[in-house]
Each structure stands twice: as structure tokens, then as C-alpha cells.
Amino acid sequence: MSHSREAAGSEPEDEPALPINELFYSLQGEGRLAGVPSTFVRTSGCNLRCWFCDSYHTSWEPAGDWMGIEEVLTKIDGRGADHVVITGGEPLIHDASEVLLTRLAERGYHTTVETNGTVVPDAPVDLASVSPKLASSTPIPEKDPKGEGEWAERHEARRIDLDALATICERYDHQLKFVVTGPDDMSEITDLLTRLRERVTVRDEDVLLMPEGATRERLDETRNTVADLAMEYGFRYTPRLHVDLWNDAPGT
Numbered sequence: 001m002s003h004s005r006e007a008a009g010s011e012p013e014d015e016p017a018l019p020i021n022e023l024f025y026s027l028q029g030e031g032r033l034a035g036v037p038s039t040f041v042r043t044s045g046c047n048l049r050c051w052f053c054d055s056y057h058t059s060w061e062p063a064g065d066w067m068g069i070e071e072v073l074t075k076i077d078g079r080g081a082d083h084v085v086i087t088g089g090e091p092l093i094h095d096a097s098e099v100l101l102t103r104l105a106e107r108g109y110h111t112t113v114e115t116n117g118t119v120v121p122d123a124p125v126d127l128a129s130v131s132p133k134l135a136s137s138t139p140i141p142e143k144d145p146k147g148e149g150e151w152a153e154r155h156e157a158r159r160i161d162l163d164a165l166a167t168i169c170e171r172y173d174h175q176l177k178f179v180v181t182g183p184d185d186m187s188e189i190t191d192l193l194t195r196l197r198e199r200v201t202v203r204d205e206d207v208l209l210m211p212e213g214a215t216r217e218r219l220d221e222t223r224n225t226v227a228d229l230a231m232e233y234g235f236r237y238t239p240r241l242h243v244d245l246w247n248d249a250p251g252t
């Protein structure tokens with residue numbers, strides 16, 4: 001697989017494996033299931049580079065260790081939660097995420113996949129938690145956390161794949177969770193929904209506005225504006241409970 005450089009050690013050849021950045025137990029902080037105790041599996045590596053990415057060590061500087069699927073399952077079983085959240089980075093760039101999802105379904109877990117919506121999974125998923133990336137996420141030179149905008153063009157070209165989004169919404173119970181930086185993001189959201197709704201049903205209650213902010217300090221600046229926008233447009237607001245509770249601590 002082409003992502004082996006993104007994790008320490010080498011990819012095992014004898015069983016499906018994932019580059020794991022962290023595996024932890026927390027409360028689901030975002031979306032329809034906010035507040036539900038869940039085990040999180042965070043894979044490393046992403047096909048996008050949002051300037052605001054709150055998981056820098058899965059995207060801008062991917063880090064993690066390869067772990068066989070059996071070992072991941074053992075760790076998940078050990079946590080004792082019914083709900084499992086597969087996230088990243090972008091978990092669906094790894095074929096082994098599909099193996100993990102299949103095995104989790106066989107064991108009776110409820111699975112949520114946190115995805116940017118550019119890759120269609122071929123596996124059982126209970127909730128596709130899709131966060132399509134808006135123009136305001138693009139790492140232009142002034143916002144690039146690492147370089148001087150080297151990723152802007154690739155990010156811009158990849159961030160919306162309407163076919164992939166429509167297929168995910170058609171196949172899976174879904175929520176569309178937009179990261180909102182301010183009122184200027186809204187026309188892009190409504191335009192995207194118009195195009196998507198020509199192909200598939202997306203209910204307003206499954207459209208969520210989430211304030212941009214990896215820290216409490218930043219959320220203090222964004223959350224009320226985003227709450228007002230949710231009321232104005234009739235979409236749902238989602239908090240970032242984990243940031244309210246634990247700020248930007250790893251493993252939360």
C-alpha cells in the first residue's frame with residue numbers, strides 16, 4: 001500500500017493492518033450521537049490538508065504505528081463500549097478500514113465512520129458521518145500551518161467529489177457535518193446541497209453546522225455565530241463537546 005511511509009515500522013504482510021495514530025475511549029463529541037461513550041480508532045494519513053485540521057499528526061505530519069486488525073479488535077473489545085468511531089486522518093484511504101468495519105459489524109458493534117466524503121466505503125457502516133470540506137478549509141499560503149501553500153491546489157481539486165458524496169448518502173444512514181468558519185461559508189453549503197439533492201435525499205435534520213475550532217479559545221469566537229446560522233437556515237447545530245470538556249488534549 002502506498003501509505004506505508006506514514007507510519008512507523010513497516011506494514012505487515014501477513015494480515016490486514018492500519019497505521020494507528022491513537023486508540024482511546026471518550027464521549028462522542030460531535031454530531032447526532034454526541035455524548036455517547038465510544039471507542040475511537042484514529043488512523044494516520046489523509047488525502048486532504050485542511051489548514052485547521054485538529055489532528056495534525058494524521059494529516060500534515062502523519063505519525064502512528066502499524067497495528068494488525070486482530071490487535072485493533074482486541075483493544076476495542078477491551079474498552080467495553082458498544083459504539084466504535086473510526087476516524088483519522090481519512091480512514092477510508094486504507095482498505096483495511098473496510099476489513100475492520102466488517103469485523104466490527106459481525107461482533108455487533110455500532111460503527112460510525114468520520115470521513116471527508118471523498119472515498120466511498122464498501123463495508124457495513126451504521127452512521128456515515130461525512131464532513132465535506134468547504135473552500136474555507138483550503139491551506140492557502142497565509143493559512144498553511146506547515147509550508148507556503150504547496151497543498152492548496154491538490155486540496156482544492158480533491159475536496160468535493162459529488163459522485164462519492166451522493167453514493168455515500170444513498171447507501172448509508174448519514175449526517176453531513178460542515179465545519180463553519182463564518183457566514184461566508186453558507187452559500188457554498190446551500191449550493192452543494194442543491195446539487196446533491198438532485199441525486200439523493202438529504203434531510204435538513206441531517207445537515208449539521210459545526211463551529212471551527214480546535215481549542216476552547218477559538219470556539220469562543222465561532223460557536224455563537226454558527227448557532228445563529230443554524231437557526232437562520234434551519235440546519236442543526238453540533239457542539240464540539242470534547243473540546244468544551246478537554247480542550248485539545250490528545251486521546252479525548
Ligand SMILES: C[S@@+](CC[C@H](N)C(=O)[O-])C[C@H]1O[C@@H](n2cnc3c(N)ncnc32)[C@H](O)[C@@H]1O
Pocket residue numbers: 046052053054055087088089090091114115116117129130131177179210211212213214
Ligand atoms: C480530523 S477529521 C477526521 C475525519 C475526516 N478526515 C474528516 O475530515 O471528516 C474529524 C472531524 O473533525 C473535524 N475538524 C477537524 N478540524 C477541525 C476544526 N479545527 N474545527 C472543527 N472541526 C474540525 C472534521 O471536519 C471532521 O468532522
Ligand SMILES: Nc1nc2[nH]cc(C(=O)O)c2c(=O)[nH]1
Pocket residue numbers: 026027028029030040055085087088114242252
Ligand atoms: N471525543 C471526540 N469525539 C469526536 N468525534 C469525532 C472526532 C474525530 O476526530 O473524528 C472526535 C474526537 O477526536 N474526539
Ligand code: SF4
Pocket residue numbers: 046047048049050052053054055058059088089090116133
Ligand atoms: S480531511 Fe479531516 S483529517 Fe484530513 S486534513 Fe481535513 S480535517 Fe484533517
Ligand SMILES: [Mg+2]
Pocket residue numbers: 054055
Ligand atoms: Mg477530533
